[in-house]
Amino acid sequence: MLVPLTREKFEQLIPLIATGPQYKYYWGKFSNFLQRLLISVVIGAIVLLFKVLFRVDFPLVFIIGIIGAFYWFWGPVFQASQRNIKCRRYKYSGFFRGRILDFWITEELIGKQETVNNKGDLVIVENREKRINLEIGDDTGFIAEFQAPLKVAYKAISSGQWAELLVMSNRGDLSTIEEISDIYIPSRDLWVSDYPILRRDFFTEVSSRLDDNEDEDDKPRRRRSEGNRRRKRDDYRY
Known part of the structure; x- marks a missing residue:
């Protein structure tokens, strides 16, 4: 049928934003968490270095730094949502x-x-x-x-x-x-x-x-x- x-x-x-089980799927193992945490640290360090070297204090730079620093948390939401969007294109x-x-x-x-x-x-x-x-x-x-x-x-x-x-x-x-x-x-x-x-x-x-x-x-x-x-x-x- x-x-x-x-x-x-x-x-x-098929929701646009990741559900709880989908978030858990992309959260992955501890090694996956460490990888995302490393990316967060690198992004935060780059933004901080940019502010120090170029002495910029734009709100946008601060926002980018905050978002990057929390990549370890919202990364699974982004990955799951991208996969959902791929299916919703049909x-x-x-x-x-x-x-x-x-x-x-x-x-x-x-x-x-x-x-x-x-x-x-x-x-x-x-x-x-x-x-x-x-x-x-x-x-x-x-x-x-x-x-x-x-x-x-x-x-x-x-x-x-x-x-x-x-x-x-x-x-x-x-x-x-x-x-x-x-x-x-x-x-x-x-x-x-x-x-x-x-x-x-x-x-x-x-x-x-x-x-x-x-x-x-x-x-x-x-x-x-x-x-x-x-x-x-x-x-x-x-």
Whole structure:
């Protein structure tokens, strides 16, 4: 099932400003914090040196110094918001519900490090990460593939489970899908994701409303022809 969504609902699902989970994602590890802190110190030092050498006391210089000094704090907001903006550039979106056709585990290369062993030789160490791959489709032939870092909670995933996600496109009929969101498995109340792009409370609300509409369609007294069902799909848009 693929149901078009209005632009208003799309922008509610993918907010412009970073949410709490998105901020936490880009906050990263302690090493990421130290890197941002170092950038803050360097910016603050440059601004201070500029003021001392050129004896300027413009309010703008002071403001730049304050903003730079707190980069360690607002950096994750900026990174998450930039990622959200990239998705919000798509003109159209839709709610997709299908079944998990297949899933498998892979090991992906995420980076390399150069180090020196006991003999003084240069050694390249590969950093690899186990990832889960999902293939989701419906009876129309639409198939979406998604990959995310492996977590213990994903042991609950099995083939045949219903899965829901947001699709994004620059075509009004959603015939070409450019991007997909993280995946929600309602039967397990489980999210499969790397970056939490969606406002999850809003997404589950959309899912519940579409379920209510489908329940109405299942009543015998409301049976329709295939053409009427296609028109009903447009009625889901909100």
